[in-house]
Amino acid sequence: MGNEAKKHRKNSGDAERQHTARHLDDGSNMALLIDQSEEISDSLKRGKQLSPDQSRSLLYLVNVVSNIKDTENIAEKKKWISVFSNRLKRFTDVLKSAGDKPNLSIYQAENDMEFLLEIANEYLEGLPQYLRTPGSMALLRGARAKLRLLDENGGCLSGSELAELLGVDRNTPRKKHTDDKFIAIKSGGRLRYPIWQIHQPTPGEAFKVLPGISDVIEIAKRAGASSWDLFSFFLTDNIHLVEESNSAYSLPIDALKAKNKKMVVCVAEMTFDLE
Amino acid sequence: MHLTNEQVNTFLASDELATRSLDRDTTLWRIHHKNCVIDNRVFEEAQNLRHEIIHWSSGGRFGSPGNEVLYLGASREGAFLETLCTNPSLGIEVSRSRLQNLACSSIDLPRNLQMVDFTSKNLLKNRVDSNVFGATDDNGHRRTYAFAREISKAIKNNPNNYDGLLFQSRVNPDNRNIAVFFQSDTLWRELQSSIVIADQTLFYEPWVYQMQIDGLINLTVID
Numbered sequence: 084m085g086n087e088a089k090k091h092r093k094n095s096g097d098a099e100r101q102h103t104a105r106h107l108d109d110g111s112n113m114a115l116l117i118d119q120s121e122e123i124s125d126s127l128k129r130g131k132q133l134s135p136d137q138s139r140s141l142l143y144l145v146n147v148v149s150n151i152k153d154t155e156n157i158a159e160k161k162k163w164i165s166v167f168s169n170r171l172k173r174f175t176d177v178l179k180s181a182g183d184k185p186n187l188s189i190y191q192a193e194n195d196m197e198f199l200l201e202i203a204n205e206y207l208e209g210l211p212q213y214l215r216t217p218g219s220m221a222l223l224r225g226a227r228a229k230l231r232l233l234d235e236n237g238g239c240l241s242g243s244e245l246a247e248l249l250g251v252d253r254n255t256p257r258k259k260h261t262d263d264k265f266i267a268i269k270s271g272g273r274l275r276y277p278i279w280q281i282h283q284p285t286p287g288e289a290f291k292v293l294p295g296i297s298d299v300i301e302i303a304k305r306a307g308a309s310s311w312d313l314f315s316f317f318l319t320d321n322i323h324l325v326e327e328s329n330s331a332y333s334l335p336i337d338a339l340k341a342k343n344k345k346m347v348v349c350v351a352e353m354t355f356d357l358e
Numbered sequence: 359m360h361l362t363n364e365q366v367n368t369f370l371a372s373d374e375l376a377t378r379s380l381d382r383d384t385t386l387w388r389i390h391h392k393n394c395v396i397d398n399r400v401f402e403e404a405q406n407l408r409h410e411i412i413h414w415s416s417g418g419r420f421g422s423p424g425n426e427v428l429y430l431g432a433s434r435e436g437a438f439l440e441t442l443c444t445n446p447s448l449g450i451e452v453s454r455s456r457l458q459n460l461a462c463s464s465i466d467l468p469r470n471l472q473m474v475d476f477t478s479k480n481l482l483k484n485r486v487d488s489n490v491f492g493a494t495d496d497n498g499h500r501r502t503y504a505f506a507r508e509i510s511k512a513i514k515n516n517p518n519n520y521d522g523l524l525f526q527s528r529v530n531p532d533n534r535n536i537a538v539f540f541q542s543d544t545l546w547r548e549l550q551s552s553i554v555i556a557d558q559t560l561f562y563e564p565w566v567y568q569m570q571i572d573g574l575i576n577l578t579v580i581d
Contacts, residue, residue, distance in 0.1 A: 217567035217577070224578035228451055306391060307459025311580040315451045321444045322528065326419070326503045349417070357389055357441050357460075358418035358429070 155272070232314040233268070236336060239275035242267075248281065248290050263300045265292060266317075268310045277314065279336050295344035299335075299351040306355035316354060323353045370474075371512040376483035378475040378524055384467045386430040386536060387437040388413075392461050392559055408550045411463050419503050420510035420523060420537040427510065427522065427537040428549070434462045435569055436533030438560070443529045449576030457561035457579065464556075468548040471521040474513050477534060514539050530574060 154160045233239055245265075246253040256276055259265040267274040282293045303313050320333040327346055332338040339347045352358065380386075390411045414426035421427040431437025442450045442460075476484060513520055521541070527533035540546070560566050569575045 217570050218579075221567060221570065221577045221579040222581055224576070225451075225454075225580040228578050228580055307456060309453040309455040309580075311453040312456050315453075315580070319445050319448060319451065322446065323444060323503075329502050353417055354444055356415075356417075357391070357413070358415040358421065 236279040245276045324350045376480035380471045387434040389441040422507045426540040430536040432534035439529045451578040454581045461556040468552045473524040476525040
């Protein structure tokens, strides 16, 4: 074994692995948030700097709210909404009463999710570098990316809106999603279907899903990728596509709309099959 | 001096080229899909996984049907960037589930490999400049993957029997990457026996997150 590999092995020892897992594990973050909510609330009221663990648990609140929205079990949803709305109210009361930071971007947030992100960002950014965990920062950027991806390129439709557009039964979009024919993401407790996957018809044509969408879904699924990876793939400039298309396209969704299915499938293979 | 497409076959396919030797026991890195894990950390069915790690690709920048290559990184960070970064200005945007389905294993080379060197001063000795890697040629035409694949094929056919290519990462020029030519089943078996399989997925690897602190990458994890 080479020196670098030995070093890697040493660095990836059990202790470090558990340390990292602790920072990223859902269950422990949730427990931490509940355990420390009183303490965090007190710290905020007294203007004290949050500890790294407290900051992480605050950031986790952002993800928990998102998870609550995605939970289908009504009883469970009610339980968590009750627990977290109480805590959220406490956090927001403290922040609103602070009132001495009129330029705080928290106050410019346009919705609850942005508000939570700004709270998390404010405290994580305010911490010295050595106290900010890279995992937390990566997840915070991920929460922002979700908002961007849901909104980009026309945004998303509900299942019934998509069914109406396509002229099909209202259950068809969900079934097509289950069969890996349509891209959808669960947000706000229901499936959202990105409108960019729909072919813009010429007069006389019907609306339909772009040819190639299901091929890319299949490639991504094979690689263990999620719907978010599909959103990111189609809506992000891709260096493989720039090279393959001789700079004609950079966004995979644009290339697909221009009927370059073969090229987009090839780029998806390079992206997801690790070539 | 830039090579035209026509010159590729006459020069790279026949002349002696500037090379660098990757010595036996040199550690190289490969990002791969996990196919079986216990409690998200420990891989089982290691033999099956070895086939996934030694993945001869007929695509990407240097691979094509009939000229399959194995892409490796000289560092695990380089392998990660080259594999997952499709937009250098954005960094890496990846879901938690995808990171949980990927791992980074290493290969300690079972023997010396003679690589045609497309880094530093050897780039020019081989009469190829960075144009090969996605800029423009003398006539202002873009050189795409298609041209890089021609170069790769020509070198594979060179009678000096080079083992592959050593090149700079597009994402971070400090990183070196490797494309090993598929020459024989013997090499395949030798490489397979030299794999050190990762014991956890990328999601649990601290160095993945450390890269953003080191300024190598802007990592976004969508959960």
